[in-house]
Amino acid sequence: MIEATLCFPRRTRGTESDPTEEVLLIEKRRGLGDGWYNGPGGKLEDGETPRECAVRETREEVGLEIDPETLEKAGELTFLLDGERHTFCHVYRTRSFSGEPTTTEEARPEWVPVDDVPYDQMWEDDQFWLPGVLEGETVVGEFRFEGGQPLDEAEFVGHDLEWNEHLETTDT
Ligand SMILES: COc1nc(N)nc2c1ncn2[C@H]1C[C@H](O)[C@@H](COP(=O)(O)OP(=O)(O)OP(=O)(O)O)O1
Numbered sequence: 001m002i003e004a005t006l007c008f009p010r011r012t013r014g015t016e017s018d019p020t021e022e023v024l025l026i027e028k029r030r031g032l033g034d035g036w037y038n039g040p041g042g043k044l045e046d047g048e049t050p051r052e053c054a055v056r057e058t059r060e061e062v063g064l065e066i067d068p069e070t071l072e073k074a075g076e077l078t079f080l081l082d083g084e085r086h087t088f089c090h091v092y093r094t095r096s097f098s099g100e101p102t103t104t105e106e107a108r109p110e111w112v113p114v115d116d117v118p119y120d121q122m123w124e125d126d127q128f129w130l131p132g133v134l135e136g137e138t139v140v141g142e143f144r145f146e147g148g149q150p151l152d153e154a155e156f157v158g159h160d161l162e163w164n165e166h167l168e169t170t171d172t
Contacts, residue, residue: 002087005054006041007071008133009064010095011111021114023134026061026107033152037122040064040107041089050090062109063102070096073167075129075139081151083144091133124156132163140165 014020025037042057044050051068058064075091101109112118114134119127125143132139141161145154 001085003044003050004042004087004089005044005050005057006039006089006091007054007058007066008039008074008091008093008130009058009066009097010093010114010134013111021134022111023114023117024062024064024101024109025112025117026109029105029107031106032150033123036152037110037112037118038126039091040109051092054090054092058097061104061107063104064097064099066094066097070094073138074133075141076167077125077129077139078142079125079151080142080144081154082146082148086145086151091129091139093133123152125159128159129161137163138165138167139163140167 009024011022012019013022026040027037028034040058040061041054044053051071054071055066055068058066071092071094073090074093077089077091078085079087079089103109117130129139129141139161141159143159144157145151146157147154
């Protein structure tokens, strides 16, 4: 089973009387989910904690620097393919980062209003869990796909979610 991360940097723009909440998404430019919007993230490397992975992937994909301690654990998602655990994904959010997002070979970053997230250009599961995560909730979810590899060509067939369960936040 693959262990992976997703990271959702957040910021507030606009004026005090008319603020706009934004999230940094990437348009993925290669690999799994190529051409779809997602958060920065990727697979854990040997010896790496999920938190370290989220920081490294965000740096590699869009050039933002994040202090691992500022990452807030927001979700744990299990993606099943044909009844088998395919990927376990740790989801983080943060409002603390430095640098300007930059396009790389892997990703094109884009600040998007939280009310205007392009769910029709994302993994089909995202519409079920990402809105809650962007509202500050925590989620534990299981998402079922069928149809064989690769995962991004399989059919999304069902899901179960639990909201605001306690998530371990000390070292993951
Ligand atoms: C199945 O549903 C999924 N939904 C969402 N939102 N994200 C998913 C889903 N399945 C996988 N992901 C995420 C997990 C990772 O963040 C990426 C896939 O990362 P990738 O395979 O490209 O990993 P990298 O380590 O960046 O790969 P390379 O450096 O080897 O290109 O998608």
